[in-house]
Amino acid sequence: MIVPRTRLLVWIALIVLPCATVAATLPPVAAVAGLFIGGLALVVIYDALAARGRLAGVTVVLPEIVRLQKDRPGTIEVRIRNEAEDARLLRLGFAFPNEIAAASDERETLLPAGALVSSLAWAATPARRGQYFLERAYLEASSPFGFWSVRESQAVRSELRVYPNLFDERKNVAAIFLKRGQLGTQTQRAVGQGRDFEKLRMYVPGDSYDEIHWKASAKRGHPVTKVFQVERTQEVYVIVDASRLSGRPVAGAPASAATHDTVLERYVTAALILGLAAEQQGDQFGLLTFSDRVLSFVRAKSGQAHYDACRDRLYALQPQSVAPDFEELCSFIRLRLRKRALLIFLTALDDPMLAESFAKASELISRQHLLIVDMLQPPGAQPVFSDAAVTGLDDLYRHLGGHLQWHSLRELEKVLKRRGVRFALLNPEKVVAQVIGQHAEVKRRQLL
DSSP: EEEEEEHHHHHHHIIIIHHHHHHHHGGHHHHHHHHHHHHHHHHHHHHHHTOOOOTEEEEEEOSSSEEEEEEEEEEEEEEEEEEEOOOOEEEEEOOOOTTTSSSEEEEEEETTTTSEEEEEOOOOOOOSSSEEEEEEEEEEEEESSSSSSEEEEEEEEEEEEEEEEOHHHHHHHHGGGGSSSSSSSOOOOOSSOEEEEEEEEEEEEEEEGGGGGGHHHHHSSSSSSEEEHHHHHHHEEEEEEEGGGGGOOOOOOGGGGGSSHHHHHHHHHHHHHHHHHHTTTEEEEEEEESSSEEEEEEEEEHHHHHHHHHHHHHHOOOOOEEEEEEEEHHHHHHHHOOOOOOOEOOOOSSSHHHHHHHHHHHGGGTTTTEEEEEEEOTTOOOOTSSSOOHHHHHHHHHHHHHHHHHHHHHHHHHHHHTTTTTEEEOOTTHHHHHHHHHHHHHHHTTOO
16 A cells, blocks of 8 residues: 655645746746656656565564563563565564553664664553454554655564563562471471371370271270371462452552552452462462363473463453352362362352352352452452441441441351351452461361
8 A cells, every 4th residue: 555645745835836836827937847746756656666666585584472560560472574685674563452551653763784683672561461463563664755655564463462460469478488497487397197097006095996897906905096287288279250240349459550450450460479489389280271161171290381271261251241160169079079178269249149159059069169259359348347437327327337238248158158168258458368377277276
């Protein structure tokens, strides 16, 4: 595609219009004026014909996958292949998604002579986690005399993976990642009895009767005690709810970020940082996401490659406008997870029907696994007399509604506790720290 430039319009204004005016008013010099107009026309036509090959041999190449972090500046490496290896002034642009704020949608770059491939870094800052694509590159170059611009678009294929920003949250829980035996400022001795058999030893007065190996005692003629090793490697699964309630904005979030800072964003951040903490403590980390069906399942393992696999399952996870199916979820867990594990559910049970459905479905797995259900505390869900800032009747009714919601959640906690399920309301600003604290308590008390 060829389009006129400002220079062409200027020359037309400087030569064509005055010459046409002179030819109309002074007929004896009309031939001379026509020569000037014809000469300019020949130059313009030649320039247009020569402009057709200005982008020949120029190809834009983008990385197949670009990894960025939400709200953190990143760069996209753009490689430009110039087959002619001559100096060219090129104008390049991309149609970035609305969720990615690029430093500029277009920029000019000079391709140096003698260089087959040139590269430049394109700055961009994502505003929302997810999966995006760059599919077209737009190029523009000027004609030899600068009267025309030749433009074309090329098909490119680059996947932009925007991961959650874990930098701020990791600073808040930095002490967890210190190289220590247990959490805290000093090494703590592991207490409790493990489940893995280690060896037999002579009976010592004070040993419990259930620790005596009766067959070995009968064979040897004296009491023999079983010794168990403290379990250190355990399986921890985070189960993330991506149904309709996870799309609600977090209470107290800034108005500008209300559409991006959802409950699911907090779930994803907590899951990824818990994976780092679990590996730091020697545990194996697994992941399961669901809505009205199981969306993804990653069996518990350890290592950087495994963590990257979990991160790739979460970065594009978005809320779905469906109700969660807890029965199918628990049936899936019952069939897939044979070994006892810690299951941390990140979901919302403030809907009475969903709470009843989860309480019923959890009976399938609560005896085999250790279940912890976490949900963000709803705004205003607190005892009616816990806040003294009541100035009128409207405030009283609002606090009364919050009290009824808080009371129903307390009753749900009692129902789940009778089924062996722990339930906790998390502070939206301290979700990561509280979830990691739950894992630390399980490790310390050897509840698995």
